[in-house]
Amino acid sequence: MATSPGNMEFLQWTCHDVAGWIESLGFPQYTACFTENFITGRKLIYVNCAYMPRLGITDFKHIQVISAHVRELLGITEPPWNRSIADSLRDSTGLFLEKKSRTGAQADRLTYQRFLDNMRQ
Known part of the structure; x- marks a missing residue:
């Protein structure tokens, strides 16, 4: 279920919708x-291997599987472990999702x- 920029229905999901999706992946616990x-x-853009233990998910295999499904849903790639701050910014989809993770009218x-138009300016 890879996501294209025009197919981001998950941005409208409530926490109960997200929980239902997690259950559908085989992790009702x-x-x-x-x-x-x-x-x-x-908020799914922030759910990665480093963040899940803070949510209460500690089984490493489960963390890997859920994280992979989150990245697939969001249409983003896993950032390389050795990424330098001197490297260019992450992909535009990931940057967009970080902006959309905030609340408010803007x-x-x-x-x-x-x-994308704002990025080009």
Whole structure:
């Protein structure tokens, strides 16, 4: 289920929608981890291997699998472990999702096309 910039319905997901998706992946034991921590579709950009133990997910294999599914859903790649801060910015989809993860009218109005236009300026 790779995501294209025009197919980002997950941004509208509530924490219960995210929990249902986690359950559909075969991890019903972690649904409360997502609902109790208010992980909505907008916050999925932050759910990675380093963050999941803070949510209460500690099984390393499960962390790897869930993280891979999150990246697939979001349409992003795993950042290399040796990425330098001197490297260019991450891909535009990842940057857009970081902007959309915020709440408020400005984030709500932001579209992928508008984001790309702003990046070019």
